Amino acid sequence: MKKMGLDVGSKTIGVAVSDMLGWTAQGITTIRWDEEDVASADEALAKIIKEHEISEVVVGLPKHMNNDVGDRGKKAIEYAKYIEATFNLPTVMWDERLSTMAAERILLEADVSRKKRKKVIDKMAAVMILQGYLDSK
Secondary structure, eight states: OEEEEEEEOSSEEEEEEEOTTSOOEEEEEEEEOOTTSGGGGHHHHHHHHHHHTEEEEEEEEOBOTTSOBOHHHHHHHHHHHHHHHHHOOOEEEEEOTTHHHHHHHHHHHTTOOHHHHHHHHHHHHHHHHHHHHHHHO
């Protein structure tokens, strides 16, 4: 079964999905959502979960460089618990430090314009999160 990686921000959620063997992560989409309405991304996530037969969700855990978990990290943990309860799927928290910076660097090296980078950065960060998890297995 496939795994889904999420880069959860306050306004968007980057989504990536693994292949069936769990070797590679591919960016799927960026979902616009309202962090104050935690259920606002449910319909889009449910569709991806069903379509790709997701068996596990990897949620990026933003930590400070000193390894502390701040407000964003706490919100990511809360959202992972929400995913477990809502979709009945196991979740794994994955250290996402520097994933957005790495995604930005890759897009810069590929000469992607600033406007286009803004549209795909969260999806690319989700790929980095999920690929890091897959590589660790």
